[in-house]
Amino acid sequence: MSAKGFNLIKIGVLLLGFPVIAVYALIKSWTVYEYNYSYFPYVLAGMGLLLLLALLYAAAVALTGQMAKKSKNINGIFASTMILVAVGALLSTGVWSLIDKYVPPVISNATQDTITYEDIKEDYENRAIAHAELLSGFVEMNVQNGRLSPEKADIYREEGYGNKEVRELIANSFNSITWDGYDTFNGMLVNFANGGRLTVPVLMHLLFDERQDPWYGYNGYTGEGRGEENKNQPLRWSVLDLQGGAMTFSIDAGGLIPTDYNELLDWILPTLFDDGGMLETLLKSVDSAIASEELVGSPIYVAVDYAENTITISVQSSNGSRGVHDYMSMAWLNSNHLLMAVFSIFPVRNAFYIFGGLLALTGFALGAVRQKQYARSWR
Amino acid sequence: MNSIDIVKAKATLFRVLKVLTYLTGFPLLLYFAKSDAAVLKTIGITAASADTAYNVLFMCFIAVAAAQIAVGFAMRKTGFVTRSLVAAAVAVAAVLTPVLYVENGVKAEFDKMQEKYAGSGYDFARYEKQVSDFAGRANGYESALGGFMSAYNLSGEDGYSDGNLDKTPTAGKDGNIFLKGFGGFEHYTFGVNAGNAVYSMNGLYSDGYVFGFNQAKYILTTYHKTADLYKAEGLDVETELQKALSDLDLDGSVWKDYQKTEEYLRAYGDSAVDKDAKIEIDGKEYDLYKLRADNYYLTKDEVKTMVDKLFAELSENEAMGELVALIKGAAGLLGLEIPKELTDVLDDYKNLGYDGLIAAIEALNVEIGGKTLNEETLLGLISDFSFYQAPSSYPKMFFIADETLREYAYAKYLATKHGAVVGSVLIGDSVGKVTLDAAGNFPMAKNELASLFQRLEIESEFMPKYYPWLAVRANLIKYGGMAPVALIFAYFFAYAEKKQTDKITVKEGVL
Numbered sequence: 001m002s003a004k005g006f007n008l009i010k011i012g013v014l015l016l017g018f019p020v021i022a023v024y025a026l027i028k029s030w031t032v033y034e035y036n037y038s039y040f041p042y043v044l045a046g047m048g049l050l051l052l053l054a055l056l057y058a059a060a061v062a063l064t065g066q067m068a069k070k071s072k073n074i075n076g077i078f079a080s081t082m083i084l085v086a087v088g089a090l091l092s093t094g095v096w097s098l099i100d101k102y103v104p105p106v107i108s109n110a111t112q113d114t115i116t117y118e119d120i121k122e123d124y125e126n127r128a129i130a131h132a133e134l135l136s137g138f139v140e141m142n143v144q145n146g147r148l149s150p151e152k153a154d155i156y157r158e159e160g161y162g163n164k165e166v167r168e169l170i171a172n173s174f175n176s177i178t179w180d181g182y183d184t185f186n187g188m189l190v191n192f193a194n195g196g197r198l199t200v201p202v203l204m205h206l207l208f209d210e211r212q213d214p215w216y217g218y219n220g221y222t223g224e225g226r227g228e229e230n231k232n233q234p235l236r237w238s239v240l241d242l243q244g245g246a247m248t249f250s251i252d253a254g255g256l257i258p259t260d261y262n263e264l265l266d267w268i269l270p271t272l273f274d275d276g277g278m279l280e281t282l283l284k285s286v287d288s289a290i291a292s293e294e295l296v297g298s299p300i301y302v303a304v305d306y307a308e309n310t311i312t313i314s315v316q317s318s319n320g321s322r323g324v325h326d327y328m329s330m331a332w333l334n335s336n337h338l339l340m341a342v343f344s345i346f347p348v349r350n351a352f353y354i355f356g357g358l359l360a361l362t363g364f365a366l367g368a369v370r371q372k373q374y375a376r377s378w379r
Numbered sequence: 380m381n382s383i384d385i386v387k388a389k390a391t392l393f394r395v396l397k398v399l400t401y402l403t404g405f406p407l408l409l410y411f412a413k414s415d416a417a418v419l420k421t422i423g424i425t426a427a428s429a430d431t432a433y434n435v436l437f438m439c440f441i442a443v444a445a446a447q448i449a450v451g452f453a454m455r456k457t458g459f460v461t462r463s464l465v466a467a468a469v470a471v472a473a474v475l476t477p478v479l480y481v482e483n484g485v486k487a488e489f490d491k492m493q494e495k496y497a498g499s500g501y502d503f504a505r506y507e508k509q510v511s512d513f514a515g516r517a518n519g520y521e522s523a524l525g526g527f528m529s530a531y532n533l534s535g536e537d538g539y540s541d542g543n544l545d546k547t548p549t550a551g552k553d554g555n556i557f558l559k560g561f562g563g564f565e566h567y568t569f570g571v572n573a574g575n576a577v578y579s580m581n582g583l584y585s586d587g588y589v590f591g592f593n594q595a596k597y598i599l600t601t602y603h604k605t606a607d608l609y610k611a612e613g614l615d616v617e618t619e620l621q622k623a624l625s626d627l628d629l630d631g632s633v634w635k636d637y638q639k640t641e642e643y644l645r646a647y648g649d650s651a652v653d654k655d656a657k658i659e660i661d662g663k664e665y666d667l668y669k670l671r672a673d674n675y676y677l678t679k680d681e682v683k684t685m686v687d688k689l690f691a692e693l694s695e696n697e698a699m700g701e702l703v704a705l706i707k708g709a710a711g712l713l714g715l716e717i718p719k720e721l722t723d724v725l726d727d728y729k730n731l732g733y734d735g736l737i738a739a740i741e742a743l744n745v746e747i748g749g750k751t752l753n754e755e756t757l758l759g760l761i762s763d764f765s766f767y768q769a770p771s772s773y774p775k776m777f778f779i780a781d782e783t784l785r786e787y788a789y790a791k792y793l794a795t796k797h798g799a800v801v802g803s804v805l806i807g808d809s810v811g812k813v814t815l816d817a818a819g820n821f822p823m824a825k826n827e828l829a830s831l832f833q834r835l836e837i838e839s840e841f842m843p844k845y846y847p848w849l850a851v852r853a854n855l856i857k858y859g860g861m862a863p864v865a866l867i868f869a870y871f872f873a874y875a876e877k878k879q880t881d882k883i884t885v886k887e888g889v890l
Contacts, residue, residue, distance in 0.1 A: 188587040197802030281698035294688040
């Protein structure tokens, strides 16, 4: 066989190794990239690592090729083959076992155990989507409340993290809820709220106990027609803002209202509870009282509804109107770019774990071809 | 291949077989024992005791290895058969010793325990049952403990959080920052020997302490035991407790005297405190202002401010007029006559505030649950949020003279009040995790608790001590026979290898 023929076979063998891994990694990386391309270049960290490993492997192929070519007997070829196999094993398993060992504590520390290595390992696609939604949700909330200009809404949606205004607003919002929120609580009870022990007494303490004064400032409305005075005002965040979302309490009113007054109820209930009814109007005053410094110091929206003998009271924090997620989600959003870099590494890692054996196999096969090719010159 | 190569290959083969067979003996046995120890550790048996049995096995292994070396030296001239037989005999002895110890010594202990617990209410299974089912039983222990911990929403033994709201120092049971008692009452720390709780200076748990298993057990046991004790004497513990507490309200009581001390007044005194004033506790400086209890609850003044603010906002709201009309209309429909005081207030809603509201309610003279609705009863509704037990002064119940009753008072306070704050209620209709989004669990009955505690106490005694031995026995019975056999094979392959290498030396010598 001609040298050309051998080269063709060698290329064929090589194609069955690293490229298979790379293609698989690229395919599996697509979701992470598709949803988060605005996190360029962070989101390409996995690809960068893949490229680096590809270069290392290419260098190993080239060097061992030289070594095999120059060798005078079968031992030299054998040694070069073994080096290539060993490099393959190192790249496919060695590097990644080191990452598996040393990266988990780093992630746990960086996210205060809210995200662990195990959470991401096989679930990076869903994670990437969920974290993409943190960003899109943030943009939508703030376009709606005017902290981001509604006219430029499509630009924000398109550019995402790449947009400077969005980036700055994320940083400002996170710092505000951290320094003017989380950090202003005295004592340890705020950890009870975050640790699944938000009891009524803990809530009362967190709402009404003395707190440190806010100082950092919240970047208020910047859109057109908004006053300068709204810019960077320190404001309070209540514990419900840290938790985010709404809380609903149901009271069974069956026993509260005697049934013999049906006529009366038929009249009172709609007046009180209907949309635009009396309670809705009254609660606006309650909301504004709650937001005053004398009470909680930050808005909590109360709504009351009545249906089928059940009174439902829902309590909504100010997150939506202020354009800020709960504290944990804001912490994630604030370091989303770094998390994206982490997420993007996992498809590459898994590709190497699944197809890692191919590197050893093709390395060995390449050695065999080289032996056939170069052994002829010894005769 | 030439013949030397074949001989070399054979020698290599025998060498590999020698190592492999050797590994299937004691090393494999040790590996099994190690994994058993690991399994026992995950189901709550302490590391030290789980390793004891493994360590014993390891000593046996060392003994056999030492015997092999000794035999190797002493019987150099003897054939491999004799040497392997001697080594195998030592191995048999090394395997048998622990088995015999378990079969006799451990079994005797089990028999003793069976006798001891007979009729105690705890069903101690006999040795023959436990020896075959120890893993399942250890799991049972673990899930009983876990079930209790989760039903009552307990934390790890040290609690995951400590510290006081007023930032006064906290201590474990050996802390030296406790208060020094008062008026002939020595300082008292609740449940000091029950576990590793974190305490405030006044001997109660620190504000952020979440009960561990031992403390929860101590509280529940104290609570129920004391109630039973009083019942046996024909008394009701609750009545006695209320009596003791109201006695302390009498003039001249030690509690009244204590309320005049600086220790009490710095937390509950009327006079305002300079915000910059400091106090030294245990060599460290603290803000005196922070020690004031009213920083940590809703005072009447605060409620007043809040209500005033609320009505100030509401008076601006046009719906208030409609509401007044609605109330009047509803009263008309029901044929009720509204007292003049109330109509006055309703008509003048624009100027309604805390004082007006209270006056109107008191004028109505409404009785709810046998109590007239007035300022006091209304504030009583928020009483859970209108008091804070300052960690830097003794609670009233500290001065209950009867020590049994005092311990009961503490247990009840911690189980209900402290538990309600930290989301781990111990006594009540709903226990455990009673939070904004969880309604808690059904409490366990007194007898159920008693037998659970008894079971956990007994099993936490003997299981860690003896179960690792049962695990070793199980392994030795199954795989122990392999050890001598593996040794014999290892010796044989060593002999076979030597024969081949001898050939090489001979051949190379000839060549």
